[in-house]
Amino acid sequence: MGMLKDSLTIFDREMLIFKSNLRTNIVRSLMFPLIIIIFFGNIGSSVSGVPIAVANYANNPQSTQLINSLESGSTLSIVAQTDQATGLDLLRQGTVSALVVILPSFPKEQQGSPSVYVYYATSQFAESGVAIPTIENAVQKYNNGISNIQITSDVNAVSTQGTNSSYRDFLIAGVILMSVAFGAVFGGGMSIIIDRQLGNIKSFLITPINKNAIILGKLFSGTVQSTLYGILALGLGILLGGSISMGISGLVWIIPLILFVAMAFSGIAIMLGSRIKTIEVYTIVAQSIVMPAWFLSGAFYPASSFPPLLQPFSVFDPLTYATEGIRDVMLNGFFPFGHIVTDFSAVIIFALLGIFISFKLFKNTIA
């Protein structure tokens, strides 16, 4: 009880400092997401003439109509009408970015299974990000109540993330988590180093409070601040044209995911800050932890398209699960129960680990 009260005093002090620099803190936290979303988020927005192949097994008027409608816009260009095997070969060679297979049953579904299959190359994410929504729109005109289209990425059967909307929406999840992770390591951990250099840590330690109260207070404030950065990045993403497919209720999932990641990185930052004497060295160490964790999470392109060498790292990267969770909510508009379990397990374990090491490996350095 006493310790909790003391940690709240430390928390209040941290938040007062944060508030006194509010504008700078917010501008700094928004700068990087803004640049990334504007520069990278618009990749593919003006793509036209994406080469696709069509394998038409239906050969009925509706299927011909569908093929015509695919080419009606300038977005797609059908370069080959062939069979499925040849189409997949073309896809793998990179000649086409997607393959549309129309089954004989088209336009009716066969016992509830789709009558159109779309294969896309994950490596061509920018183009497929534009191509697939166009194909979907065309096919869904023949929809009679049940989903009539199945979208499958080629080579690896990965989920359909990032395929039914633009690359920008795909990127926003990664950018949110970047804001959180960077906000945590360059907020809480750095503040410990600065506090030590200015003699504040020493002046806290000569008061009757326990050192754990300092850790807890810093952990609280670091978590709150970086969660706020994450929410700001989400707001910025929406302002720049992103959307949450699940609607406003999606926040119920997104905010806890952000919170746990914030907690984990705040813990890591506090531990590092207590052990590293200079900001220069801290910056190097923190960057070399956060940058790879961020890239490996599939923030920029699907983790499934990483070379096999990097795949295992991606699997053990907690950010992968947070990214996946946010994308389920923002892109797919549906957070499957299995994903909820794995994603939340991963981030909660990560957060507990961060808290544990911050207390366990904290070093009482005063000078």
Added chain:
Amino acid sequence: MNSSNSYSVVIKKLSKKFGDFEAVKDINFEIKHGEIFGILGPNGAGKTTTLNMILGLLKPTGGSILIEGNDNVEESEKVKQIIGFMTQETVVDSYLTARDNLRIFARLYHIPESQVEQKVNHALEEANLLSFADVAAGTFSGGMQRRLNLVKSMIQEPKILILDEPTTGLDVQSRVSMWNEIKRLNHEGMTIILTTQYLEEADSLCDRIAIIDHGTVKAIGTAQELKRMVSKGNILGINASEKDEEKVLKLLKSKFGIALVHNNNRLEATIDSDMLGNMAKIAQALDREGINVEAISMHLPTMDDVFIKLTGSSFRDKAGEQQSSMNKVSKYGR
């Protein structure tokens, strides 16, 4: 009456090891109620380590520290309420207002919510900062920040105030006002422990002084006692040009029986105080022999002389050694 109760601080057989390095070796001393106690000695000599142990920042390897009768390891929370501490560097949160700075520390010292505002206002008044209470401390002048720092260190109304080099780096005016502040607090009954680099400051301000070097207490006592320890008489010093030095040595040896030695770039000898009247005679004799000296002086031993005698080198020469010992400490201990 328990002997520990007649003293404010009792240090018994205190030692601290960092790995193989013994920073403090079996130190014993007491600090009386209401005195200004000075600790002299370069940082690496164990002064900082001793202070950190008194403050409860470091656990002693051996021995004990009693603060107002409380063991500072076993009753650390109580002891921390008794001790106030101000570091050499000014420590205030520059982004926070003076009031918030004080509020945070009032809460950290577990002052009841209902009394916090009153204590904070009192402290602001003491520091003469009431009209700047809601201004960020970072905008204050150095002197204002220092005053804020001092009242912040005393927000819990300690009985003992520890000041680590309170005047280092201050201009003459601020130094004098700091001295007056220390004297005022002491006058109000506060026991004060301070470390300093300025020997003359220790001389004029402290009731008693401990000189610490290589982890041990070399001497302890009032400034007068320490000076008497060095010499019962006066110190005669003559500055002469190199070619004349030989003549001066010979003359004083033969005529007055004084054996001068080279020290501090001049010739020095300790002489009985009753020879004070001889100063004029020495000057006359030198004049008669046609020896021109640059300066001739006779003075009581200073704290500097005490320091030289006890540690084998002058205070300033210690700077380099201090650095190397500091490195040792940080390598082992921190």
